[in-house]
Amino acid sequence: MINAVGLQNPGLEATIREELPKLRKVFHKPVMANISGFSIEEYRTVAARLDQEDGIGWLEINVSCPNVHGGGMSFGTSPASAAEVTAAVKAVTTKPVIMKLSPNVTDIAAIAKACEDAGADGISLINTLLGMRIDLKTRRPVIANKMGGFSGPAIFPVALRMVYQAASAVKIPVIGMGGVSTAEDVIEMMLAGATAVGVGAANLIDPFACPRILDTLPAVMDRYGIENLNSVIGGALDG
Numbered sequence: 001m002i003n004a005v006g007l008q009n010p011g012l013e014a015t016i017r018e019e020l021p022k023l024r025k026v027f028h029k030p031v032m033a034n035i036s037g038f039s040i041e042e043y044r045t046v047a048a049r050l051d052q053e054d055g056i057g058w059l060e061i062n063v064s065c066p067n068v069h070g071g072g073m074s075f076g077t078s079p080a081s082a083a084e085v086t087a088a089v090k091a092v093t094t095k096p097v098i099m100k101l102s103p104n105v106t107d108i109a110a111i112a113k114a115c116e117d118a119g120a121d122g123i124s125l126i127n128t129l130l131g132m133r134i135d136l137k138t139r140r141p142v143i144a145n146k147m148g149g150f151s152g153p154a155i156f157p158v159a160l161r162m163v164y165q166a167a168s169a170v171k172i173p174v175i176g177m178g179g180v181s182t183a184e185d186v187i188e189m190m191l192a193g194a195t196a197v198g199v200g201a202a203n204l205i206d207p208f209a210c211p212r213i214l215d216t217l218p219a220v221m222d223r224y225g226i227e228n229l230n231s232v233i234g235g236a237l238d239g
């Protein structure tokens, strides 16, 4: 799928006042807060405020946002700016900080390593690729924004490759995502170095994608002779 929903959300205070209590009613474990910002200061402010919320287990920092004060390039496209965001957030929170990396870069390993060196507790990847389609009848881009975030099963090989490269470069845990829709995909991601796996677009195709993946996982593990999932983490990495 290609989406252009942007990073719509009700804002920091409304999320704490309204969304977190709603989540607490149906989900009884700590939640992850995904943070976006258009400046280092915004990342810092939001992280410091969310740090005070008990129900939030860890912070995931989306560095795919454009740096409006620094030339408009996304924070996640250079090791130096990804490290700057990491250090700024780490300085204002005691919660684990997971840096969510953009795939729209040439050297994902360098960016992953920069985040680790700046104190990240983990990394997650990949965010959406930049994609586009053109309507043959109107001869105009299908999406009014022209381009959008490309995700779902089609991006799985790219995501897997980037998880493999990032996991080879760092020692901190890696959360693998991008196109995961089956239990086999989960195991492949873990072999590439992921200690946990995320599912996005598949939930929009089938709201029961996650329970289905979990239900089928034991049979798939049996088929490949896997007794303990931890044993496959990084199994395809060299050394």
Ligand SMILES: Cc1cc2nc3c(=O)[nH]c(=O)nc-3n(C[C@H](O)[C@H](O)[C@H](O)COP(=O)(O)O)c2cc1C
Pocket (backbone or CB within 6 Å): 003, 005, 006, 007, 034, 062, 100, 125, 126, 127, 128, 149, 150, 151, 152, 153, 155, 177, 178, 179, 180, 198, 199, 200, 201, 202
């Ligand atoms: C509709 C939609 C909204 C998303 N919003 C966010 C977001 O707010 N922050 C973020 O870090 N990633 C966001 N993502 C990216 C996903 O978390 C995920 O990294 C990406 O879609 C690749 O995984 P998938 O192929 O399983 O969807 C969004 C993806 C979709 C499809």
